[in-house]
Amino acid sequence: MIRILVDADACPVKEEIYKVAFRHAVPVTIVSNSPIRIPAHELLERVVVSDGFDAADDWIAERAEAGAVCITADILLADRCLKAGAVVIAPNGKPFTTSSIGAAVATRAIMADLRAGAVGEAIGGPAPFSKADRSRFLSALDETLVRLKRGR
Secondary structure (H helix, E strand, C coil): CCEEEEECCCCCCHHHHHHHHHHHCCCEEEEECCCCCCCCCCCEEEEECCCCCCHHHHHHHHHCCCCEEEECCCHHHHHHHHHCCCEEECCCCCEECCCCHHHHHHHHHHHHHHHHHCCCCCCCCCCCCCHHHHHHHHHHHHHHHHHHHHHC
8 A cells, every 4th residue: 555654753844745645645644753733634644652762763664665655854764664665755855765875874974973073163964945845855756656556
């Protein structure tokens, strides 16, 4: 079954997910550590997990499988979902793939080391979320759902 799993606590594209999911009649599970308001709709389910470290990630990773589309910016969660056979898309519309995830994990580790060693120095984070990111995400999610439906 095709479905969308959302790492929702910091997800900036929830409204876009709903829009595409409703058009394709695909169920969506919004997973968060605290209650998030979602529209009342038969295709939407909200799951609130404990506030334990990686509780939302663990819940999503346990349910990631072929046919699932996981929406997350978390590189380590993306890696777990890909290994389970799911499709993974970042909120900026860039897909995580089995070909790209190794480099993403390595870059994440390097940046963590740099931040840990940068006492008193500012190390920049990701670029601000833009309209182009939102548009790219809409296209990527739509194309992914179309591709998954054709493959079934």
